[in-house]
Amino acid sequence: MEKSYYQAEDLGKFGNIAEFQPELAKKFFDYYGEVFKEGELSEREKALIALAVSHTVQCPYCIDAYTTGSLEKGATEGQMMEAIHVAAAIRGGASLVHGVQMMNKVKDISR
Amino acid sequence: MSSLKRQSHQLSDSLIQLEVLQAPRSTGTRFPLFTDKLRETGLYPLRPAGIDIMQINVGKMCNQTCRHCHVDAGPDRREIMTQETMQQCLDALDRSDAEGIPISTLDLTGGAPEMNPHFRWFVEELSRRGKHIIVRCNLTIILANPKYHDLPEFFRKHKVEVVSSLPHFSARRTDAQRGEGVFEKSIKALQMLNEQGYGKENEELPLHLVYNPAGAFLPGSQSSLEKEFKQKLKKSYDINFNQLYVITNLPISRFLDYLQQSGNYDAYMEKLVNAFNPAAAAGVMCRNTLSVGWDGQLYDCDFNQMLDLLTDSNAPQHIKNFNIRSLNDREIILNQHCYGCTAGAGSSCGGATT
Numbered sequence: 001m002e003k004s005y006y007q008a009e010d011l012g013k014f015g016n017i018a019e020f021q022p023e024l025a026k027k028f029f030d031y032y033g034e035v036f037k038e039g040e041l042s043e044r045e046k047a048l049i050a051l052a053v054s055h056t057v058q059c060p061y062c063i064d065a066y067t068t069g070s071l072e073k074g075a076t077e078g079q080m081m082e083a084i085h086v087a088a089a090i091r092g093g094a095s096l097v098h099g100v101q102m103m104n105k106v107k108d109i110s111r
Numbered sequence: 112m113s114s115l116k117r118q119s120h121q122l123s124d125s126l127i128q129l130e131v132l133q134a135p136r137s138t139g140t141r142f143p144l145f146t147d148k149l150r151e152t153g154l155y156p157l158r159p160a161g162i163d164i165m166q167i168n169v170g171k172m173c174n175q176t177c178r179h180c181h182v183d184a185g186p187d188r189r190e191i192m193t194q195e196t197m198q199q200c201l202d203a204l205d206r207s208d209a210e211g212i213p214i215s216t217l218d219l220t221g222g223a224p225e226m227n228p229h230f231r232w233f234v235e236e237l238s239r240r241g242k243h244i245i246v247r248c249n250l251t252i253i254l255a256n257p258k259y260h261d262l263p264e265f266f267r268k269h270k271v272e273v274v275s276s277l278p279h280f281s282a283r284r285t286d287a288q289r290g291e292g293v294f295e296k297s298i299k300a301l302q303m304l305n306e307q308g309y310g311k312e313n314e315e316l317p318l319h320l321v322y323n324p325a326g327a328f329l330p331g332s333q334s335s336l337e338k339e340f341k342q343k344l345k346k347s348y349d350i351n352f353n354q355l356y357v358i359t360n361l362p363i364s365r366f367l368d369y370l371q372q373s374g375n376y377d378a379y380m381e382k383l384v385n386a387f388n389p390a391a392a393a394g395v396m397c398r399n400t401l402s403v404g405w406d407g408q409l410y411d412c413d414f415n416q417m418l419d420l421l422t423d424s425n426a427p428q429h430i431k432n433f434n435i436r437s438l439n440d441r442e443i444i445l446n447q448h449c450y451g452c453t454a455g456a457g458s459s460c461g462g463a464t465t
Contacts, residue, residue, distance in 0.1 A: 012381075038332070038335055042335055042338070042339070043331060043332060043335045044331070044335065044339060068328050071324065071325075071326065071328050072328050072329055072330060072331040073331040073332075073335065073336075074279070074322075074331055074335070074336045074340075076279070076281045076283070076284065077283070077284075078281075
């Protein structure tokens with residue numbers, strides 16, 4: 001096997017984090033399970049949010065999991081790509097909106 | 112696209128499919144045996160709870176060649192049930208009625224069952240006997256030829272329950288699985304069925320849709336998907352239907368070929384095995400259904416039929432030897448593909464089982 005920091009099969013071992021700290025792992029996975037149940041948001045909407053966030057945190061495990069998850073919940077390819085554009089717009093916007101801070105500083109220190 | 116059989120593809124041989132299903136993973140380790148999983152839940156050997164449904168495959172001929180078809184159906188298939196075999200089915204039903212152990216529901220499938228030249232005669236005979244009739248209609252057949260245009264009316268006359276595949280409410284996803292232009296024709300056919308009163312409040316004219324994933328992933332929750340389908344189809348096309356049946360793709364025939372070709376076989380089997388649900392195992396459809404092949408041979412389900420896994424040799428194996436008591440007491444034949452019906456919320460021809 002090629003040596004890499006990320007191994008696709010490690011996603012399936014996520015539950016193993018309980019080996020070193022079972023109580024906290026249980027609390028986390030119970031919470032996790034509850035979060036993704038249908039509520040005021042549908043399971044599909046939650047999967048799409050998770051997909052967008054996965055791209056923001058740039059977690060390859062999460063991207064694998066929520067690409068599959070979004071398909072399972074009935075999302076279309078178009079919806080999935082739009083979700084990623086939402087993530088990209090917020091990331092890009094977050095950089096650009098700081099342009100105002102830069103402009104303020106320019107005004108502060110220059111004539 | 113032609114059928115695997117026409118291509119002389121190795122997976123058109125059921126023995127090779129069974130070899131693949133029983134082979135170890137690419138890493139050399141083996142998947143747990145389905146029979147061992149059932150044993151752990153106390154359900155092995157699996158026996159019927161009582162046959163309520165006779166599912167009859169009246170032939171493999173179809174106007175479509177869907178990429179995931181477990182029947183390997185298509186226009187190039189010639190296997191068609193004869194009127195003589197249909198009569199043997201009717202005789203079997205009459206015998207079980209006379210014995211006081213009637214089979215209430217007849218589920219007609221194919222291929223496109225409507226392409227069997229004796230289809231209408233058979234439906235009329237079943238209707239005359241007061242049986243509940245389900246037809247697994249692929250929708251596009253209604254528009255395929257003028258001689259089929261009146262099918263919605265024919266179905267209404269005999270109060271046939273219509274069950275139709277529509278893998279997605281987006282044209283792209285449906286066409287990718289069922290063929291170019293299938294979505295548009297399916298929508299038109301659904302509107303024609305709605306015009307006859309199907310899919311509305313009238314309990315006598317149910318119209319159910321079938322969703323199956325367009326790839327190597329499991330289906331999501333039936334109730335959530337049903338809500339999505341209802342909203343989208345109503346809003347975009349003013350279509351009404353009753354229930355959405357969510358079905359898991361079983362790793363056989365063309366879907367098995369896809370899994371192998373795309374390098375997804377091991378991961379998909381792993382998913383099915385890990386998602387084994389004892390509650391779904393208790394509710395599998397083979398416990399209340401008997402499957403009849405185009406040539407009259409008997410199977411525990413349509414999937415076993417495609418794998419040539421006949422009913423237990425201690426029970427009748429052909430419709431002409433039908434005996435309801437003996438079949439109700441048979442041992443159901445299992446193999447690794449059975450994981451498909453016990454994963455997650457369970458899967459059957461009527462959707463989720465839990």
